[in-house]
Amino acid sequence: xxxxDDNKVQAIRQKAVEMIVQKGFDGFSMQKLAKAANVSPATLxxxxxxxxxxxxxxxxxxxxxxxxxxxxxxxxxxxxxEGLRVQWMNRARYCLKHPQQMQFMEQLRHSPLQGKALDIMxxxxxxxxxxxxxxxxxxxxxxxxxVEVYWAIAFAPLYGLVKFHQEGKSMGGDKFxxxxxxxxxxxxxxxxxxxP
Amino acid sequence: MEVLxxxxxxxxxxxxxxxxxxxxxxxxxxxxxxxxxxxxxVLRIESSNMEVTEVVQLIQEAGFxxxxxxx
Numbered sequence: 001x002x003x004x005d006d007n008k009v010q011a012i013r014q015k016a017v018e019m020i021v022q023k024g025f026d027g028f029s030m031q032k033l034a035k036a037a038n039v040s041p042a043t044l045x046x047x048x049x050x051x052x053x054x055x056x057x058x059x060x061x062x063x064x065x066x067x068x069x070x071x072x073x074x075x076x077x078x079x080x081x082e083g084l085r086v087q088w089m090n091r092a093r094y095c096l097k098h099p100q101q102m103q104f105m106e107q108l109r110h111s112p113l114q115g116k117a118l119d120i121m122x123x124x125x126x127x128x129x130x131x132x133x134x135x136x137x138x139x140x141x142x143x144x145x146x147v148e149v150y151w152a153i154a155f156a157p158l159y160g161l162v163k164f165h166q167e168g169k170s171m172g173g174d175k176f177x178x179x180x181x182x183x184x185x186x187x188x189x190x191x192x193x194x195x196p
Numbered sequence: 197m198e199v200l201x202x203x204x205x206x207x208x209x210x211x212x213x214x215x216x217x218x219x220x221x222x223x224x225x226x227x228x229x230x231x232x233x234x235x236x237x238v239l240r241i242e243s244s245n246m247e248v249t250e251v252v253q254l255i256q257e258a259g260f261x262x263x264x265x266x267x
Contacts, residue, residue: 029234030231030234030235030236030238031234031235031236040265040266041201041236041238041265041266042201042264042265042266045199045201045238045240045265046199046201049229049240050229050231050234050240051233051234
């Protein structure tokens with residue numbers, strides 16, 4: 001019996017993400033992936049049941065890595081402003097380091113596989129976020145708003161800045177680099193907006 | 197346990213249903229699936245003590261093309 005080769009698996013994962021980001025789900029096939037990762041199609045089927053199984057496993061692993069990176073040094077019991085700061089730093093760091101992984105997760109969220117993706121996510125990350133928010137509200141450090149409004153104010157500004165940074169330019173085509181100073185400035189405004 | 201990987205021309209769910217009884221009827225096959233999303237329509241079989249030629253014959257008797265996918 002053939003055994004699992006971790007280096008091979010890593011190469012397969014990396015190439016799969018690259019391919020999906022560049023060509024979309026429609027342009028992604030087991031043959032093309034096998035060629036790009038320098039393995040035979042038969043090898044792919046040793047590791048994965050089928051195309052969908054490969055995509056969903058990839059999603060599960062990528063999401064897990066993202067969640068772990070986001071929750072690093074974070075505790076849902078932290079004071080709100082401190083907890084938000086840790087999350088901003090963690091999220092920014094992950095996005096800048098893994099732009100393709102972010103893009104892949106975004107694509108999957110907008111694909112027909114979204115429902116299955118939510119099942120795989122598990123409750124850990126979601127619960128940590130929920131507890132953090134409800135603690136903040138209980139301690140009157142955070143305004144009570146609809147969760148979507150909270151997310152849009154708490155995180156969308158960060159992802160907007162990260163996007164500018166990754167494109168190297170902002171709205172009008174002006175050059176843009178995300179610095180710690182810029183990020184802190186934005187974070188302070190976000191905290192101000194969310195403070196009761 | 198061994199994994200057998202074969203290329204087929206089974207393209208539709210309805211066709212999967214026609215080969216299903218043949219594959220389900222084999223004790224040496226513990227699990228199988230066909231990746232209809234894939235261009236090679238890969239038949240993946242988890243089995244013990246089953247020869248690829250046996251599977252090829254089985255699928256061909258059902259009226260489909262089947263060959264081992266080069267590993």
